[in-house]
Amino acid sequence: MLLYAFYALLITAIGxxxxxxxxxxxTPMTRTSIALVIAHPDDEVMFFGPTLAELTRPEHGNTVRVxxxxxxxxxxxxxxxxxxxIASCKSFGIRESHVTVLERDELKDGHKELWDPSLVGDQxxxxxxxxxxxxLITFDEKGVSAHTNHIACYVxxxxxxxxxxERTPVKTIYVLKSVSLLxxxxxILDLPFTMVMTEALMPLVNQWLGLAGAAALIGGQPAPTTSNGRTVLRPLELLFVSAPSAIAQAKGAMEKHESQMVWFRKLYxxxxRYMSINELRRVM
Structure with missing residues (x-):
């Protein structure tokens, strides 16, 4: 019985x-400026690889910074x-000048290091x-791995x-949704579970049903516009699923972190699933 369930899950995942x-x-994010906020070097690919692979595609015309x-x-x-x-970000086409690493005594790496939320927010x-x-894109309240520094980014x-x-150029903020350990x-076997639970598919479903529109795409809230009157779509959730080439790109970027490639990260x-699936939830 368990074997049949596994086969059904596998076939559904492949489909x-x-x-x-x-x-x-x-993706509704094109021709815009995006900042990925992370806690440590290697977070950008261990957790946000599919997001970077998608948003840095040249045809989207985005400017992505870390x-x-x-x-x-x-x-x-x-x-x-x-x-x-820097080398990892270059694998995604992000220039060195677009990568900023803070060096502050108050923002030390470590599970026991508690970062001041006001300092993080000010930065x-x-x-x-x-x-x-x-x-802006960063971790959610669980920090994916429950690392104190990841959670501090959300706080x-x-x-x-x-x-x-009310005093920032930032119009949209997404956080990376954490999932259970299993x-x-x-x-990629997690894809069927993600598809059942995500709201990211609703715009496409609404379009098929002839119900597409600003309200359907942004959760019923008024659609913001730019200075030239172009509607800015801000879906409640985004789902990025990497193609084989993007997965290979992420693995290549991870290999740039040679100092961190111990046995358990190789298994990671x-x-x-974060090497191939990213689900983002809008919080602003």
Missing amino acids: GYAFFQTRLLK LCMSSGNSDGLGETRKKEL MNLFAKKHNIET GLTYFIQTFK RKYIS VIFS
């Missing part, structure tokens, strides 16, 4: 994967890890203003929204 490779589900809150210097490898981060605000960022984001919402390590690259 879902084939569906996403037809690219019927288009703001890393620490150099990951808990083992004294901060300078090495910064160089690895997000300064970065957004300096580079005219329109979209700092909450402070940023509460304090600077789902986290079944790779093979089994983690």
Whole structure:
């Protein structure tokens, strides 16, 4: 019985994967400035690989920057890890000048290091203003791996929204949805579960049913517009499922983090669903 269930899951996952490779589900983020906010070097690919692979596609015309809150210097490898981060980002077509790593005593790498939310939020605000960022992306309240520093990015984001919402160029904020431990390590087999639970497919379903429109696409809220009157679509959720070439791109980027490629991270690259699936939830 369990074997039949596995086969059904496998077939469904393959079918879902084939569906996403037809690219019927288009990203609404094009020709905009995006900042990915992470806690440590290697977060950008271990957790956000599918997001970067999609949003950095040349045809989307996005400008993608990375703001890393620490150099990951808990083992004294901060300078090495910064160089690895730059090399990893280059694998996604992100220029070195678009990668910023903060070096502050108050933002040390470590599970026991508690970052001040106001400091994290202030850094997000300064970065957004300096580079005219329109979209922020970071971890959710569970931090994917429950790492204290990952969660601190979300808590700092909450402070940023509460304090600077009316005084920032940022129009949209997404967080990466955390999943259970079991789902986290079944790779592409998690796709059927994701498709059942996500709201990212609703715009496409509405379009098929003839119900498409701004209200359907952005959860019934008024659709914001740019200065030239162009409607900005802000779906409640986004779902990125990497094609084989994008998965290979992410694996190549992960290999740039040579100092971190211990045995359990090599297993992570093979089994983690975050190497091929990203589901983002809009919080602003």
